[in-house]
Amino acid sequence: MTETNATAFKARRIELGLTQQDLADRCLDLGVPVSDSQISKIERNQSTPLPGLRRALKVILGDDPVVLQRRAAKVVL
Numbered sequence: 454m455t456e457t458n459a460t461a462f463k464a465r466r467i468e469l470g471l472t473q474q475d476l477a478d479r480c481l482d483l484g485v486p487v488s489d490s491q492i493s494k495i496e497r498n499q500s501t502p503l504p505g506l507r508r509a510l511k512v513i514l515g516d517d518p519v520v521l522q523r524r525a526a527k528v529v530l
Contacts, residue, residue, distance in 0.1 A: 463496040465514050476513065519525040 473489040480487045494500035
C-alpha cells in the first residue's frame, strides 16, 4: 500500500502546525489568493495547484507540493 499524494501535502502542512485557513492566509500574504476549500481539494487530490499557487506553497511548505506528492507516491508502508 502506498501513501497517497494528499497525505504528503497534508502531513507537511500539519508538521508546520498550520490549518488549511492558515495556509490560505499565508498564500494571500504572498499575493496568491486561495480558499481553504481549495487547499482541502488539493489535500484530497481533487485539484492540482496552478504554477503561481505552487510557487507560494513551495515558499510556505519548504518544498514544491507536486514534488511532495510524487515522493509520497513512492513511499511504501
